[in-house]
Amino acid sequence: MAGTWQGLDARDLPPGYSASTREGEISYQVRRTANRITWTITTPDRPPLTAETEAVLGGPRQLSFLIRVRDIEGVTLDRAPLVETRYLYSKPRNSLELSPGFPTERPVSYQTSLGRVLSPQFENKCRTCHGAPATGFGGEAGVRCEHCHGPGADHVQSVKKGVSQVGIANPAKLNNAARIEQCGKCHADGRNLADPMPEDLLISDQADALVRTECYIQSGQGLSCSTCHDPHRDSPADAERYTNACLSCHSLREKQHAAICPVNAKEKCVGCHMPAKPDGSVRRVDHWIRVLPSAAHTAKSDPGLRSRLKPKRIFLRTIMVDSRTKADEIHAELSRGGSFFDLAQRYSTDTSAVSGGFMGAMSVDELEANLANGASALRYGEISPVLSVNGKSTIVQRLPRDFRWQADRLYEEALQLKADGRIEAALEKNQEALQIYPRFLRALVFLGSTLGEQGEPARAVAVLQHAARLYPEDPGAQFNLGIAYGSAGRPSDEIQAYRRALAVEPDLISAYMNLAAALLAAGQTEQAAETYRQAIQVNPLSVVLYYSLALVYERQGNAAAAGRALAVASKIDPAFVKRQARSQ
Template sequence: MALTWQPTSGAQFSGGYAREKQEGPPPVIDYRVEGQPRLTFHVKMPDREPIAAPVESVVGGRRHGLSFLFRLQELEGTPLARPALIEARYLHHSTSGDLALSPGFPTEKPASYETAMGIVLSPGFEKKCLGCHGSPLHDRTGQAGVRCEECHGAGQPHLQALAKGRPSAGILDPRKLSNEKKIELCAQCHAGFSELVDPLPQDVLISNQATALRLSECYIQSGQGFSCLNCHDPHRNSRRDDPVHVKTCLGCHSTGLERAACPVNSKDGCIDCHMPTVTQGSFPLADHWIRVHPEKASSSSPRRNIARSRVVPRRLFLKILVVRDRAEAESLREQLLKGASFFALAREHSLDPSAPEGGFLGEMWVDKMDRALAAAASRLAHGETSEVIPSRGQFVILQRLPRDFRWQAIALEEEASALKAKGLLEEAIEKYQQALQLSPHFLRALVFLGVSYGEKGEKERAIAALEQAAYLFPNDPSAHYNLGIAYGAAGRAAEEIRSYRRAIELEPDLAPAYINLGAALLSSGQAGAAVEVFERALQVNPLSATLYYNLGLARQEQGKMEEADRAFLLAGKIDTKYR
């Protein structure tokens, strides 16, 4: 059984357990967790009465930290829209024994009880969370944590087989599954709480290791050649220095297999370079998105021809340039070899539909490509440009993108976002555009480019960028949510409302989309529909001051003053700016 749950009366909380934390700058917020007579979480905002709630569950393992879950029924005597199960902002750090900010929580000092308490678990989130971390109170079996049945199937058939002297029957043995099926088992707990669209490495760092592994080039190019079980024994904690980790890597990347030898170190040290530890707050987290890290460039060993991969790729990232005349194609190739921009030449000369995006084809699966183009592309190393390829009466040049093209784009996007945070919108927009030249199908850069145009007052450009994001990534709620904002700024109310509804359809827990949808409905004279939206949203997050305040406005519009006053009262208790 995985130790994903701890009793609130366990040894680590006995003997008068009491921990305190202050969060500044002044005036500070006071936090306290104490274990007598019952484990209780306390929060005190400046100039407010302290809030205390009994801890319902303690989740996590003893290796890193233990998170506190408490349920809040009311606030200063006023019942919430529903009892809220909250993951406390501060947890018990196993190494120091003190309270520490929980990984993934915002680092800014909270301005209201909504964020000072922690994170409210929506009903769906709560079910998923307690499915892996639940205490016996939440499970009819009376067992806590991840049980044998989660990976091995129902136990009764196995017991019956044992009684008949067949100890290997009636039980699922994960070792006999395909690698993809093995990862699916692990993904029950280690694939986050919702499907991510075009994720970045930091998006899959916490509780999303299965997703990160599936995104790794090693996993893809090896044809799903390994799984979590190559490195992890599910019945015990893994050691970072376990030799089995390197053994897994050397199954493909050793001098004995010259087609894919590592040019830096073909014997050991794989994990520190390709799965480095990332520290969030005071917690070390293993990055399971296996890749070459440009920031860890090494000059310890020169690259050798032996290190050039001889693996026939399954997937490539490509650019294409197509013209009708061979002489023109040869001339363009010469320019490319001399350092000319593929992006610029493709936009000016290429006949391919990808020309507006600088010839960017993006992800291409070799077995689905034209045979001649696939053969030429498969011979390319990262960053190389092909010979001119005759194809159906035209002439084609392919370029395989550099290994780190996406990471270069991410670095530019991060620079852009830093500029945007300083209010330097012109400079930010230029950086976002540079990121999109490297990776035109980069969701976050597209969305933030559109948002930046909107903040700059360029409404049509904002809409164009966000429509492109929603077109390329139709299942991403953030693209539709921000597109709704852009439509609203342009006075296109019907499209605004439709975009928010689509965002909520994709992510039913997206509280900001409910807030904006309700406000748009209220502005268009649909107070009843707005009330329905706000009340539905409060079932997602019953600790949102903005939702209560907007519900009060909608009830006021309906002439239902008693209900409006009750909503306004709760809004003010959660966040004093609404008083």
């Protein structure tokens, strides 16, 4: 089974291994001696900071180091966190390389140079999924049988009694949704993922990506992780098993087949539809199976290659009017290139008119019969003829398969325009994204936060309230709504919004910071101090948290506590503390 927790044994790390690397003026060194692995970070004008490695985890290609940081230059932290070091060991290169997901900007203090602080909640997940001793049922290190099959003692007893199937979980007997959920206990990072894009799911969210694919949804949950992967063996880079999984639906051998690839209908499906992204010495495979917008081809369209399956889910937008004559006029205008969004807003009597007719993801089986039949016959991007639906003359469009990616491209352009200081152009570009995908969470948050920054708090609140209603479990929507409430002079609502964000994501440091500031502004000094203390338990290497707590202690007249918090802040990032002191 998987030796994902190697402890200090670290069989894949060479004996006596020693390596170093630099980022500007900061140097990193790892050294293995007998049963110890130490990490040393050296920064200018500071004594070297050496921390003991508590465990090594990973597989045959990369090893990550978890160090325990108890103090900095003799000043004890409020919690001794487990920290994933900024650099990992690459076995193919026999050297250190930047760990996946870490910012590429050069660190300027211990807050970023040490690595990623594991909150108590995340540390528990990390240890459990990688199989730290005593976290599984059997107490062995690594991912073992009982991680997936459950404790085996009852099974052993049942076998002795001649009843072999009692007391053990067999994932092969689960339906596909339950199998994926089982894998997702570790192959999904546990966040509440509201409206993600594929790149958000590359590192540790393969299960989340798979269940969002058209393959999974349109097949009626017809595949699972084990469709392609043997859970007891490492996966090869390319395997016939992957192609066979695709061709079980996308093959002309099947009478009722899914769409046939016009580029290569027989092999090499994964390279195009699940591309791998190089990340240091490993490849991250995109498990959001799809036709990528960048995969343009010149193959001639062949009606015989179209899917013969009735879709189970479909993204639609609609225009509904009372008059057939009016519907015909609208359809003619659409045929001349008119904007579906604008025409829906102008004429549709449906409640979706406000969002340009956007209905979102619809289960075909739950649609009215005429609407279901008309929509199911559409190809991606096509507009229906006028349909009669519940006494209304109705026009529907099946959204393009890549409509979310079209919206995301426009959103990225809006971000760049804003970074260039072109705010009005950025808002216009972002609005284009929202016309394509009116429920695009990051575009809604961008709109709300930008309006707030431009001195329009009422509009900002309205937009972000809408985003929070659409995605109540998204901490970012609640967090930004809190900022908007603050700008609108609604401190009570602001405080509650930050608390909702933390209820969803207890490790969201920015929400702690804003909540503490709002409490302080409301005169709730002790609650503000407690909020900072809670945040420090999440990340005891945050200079801002210690410094802010010191200021609150000063306000309370607690000089000793203020001095201690300031001392820790000064050890983490002395330059930050000096800058703050000069600005007072």
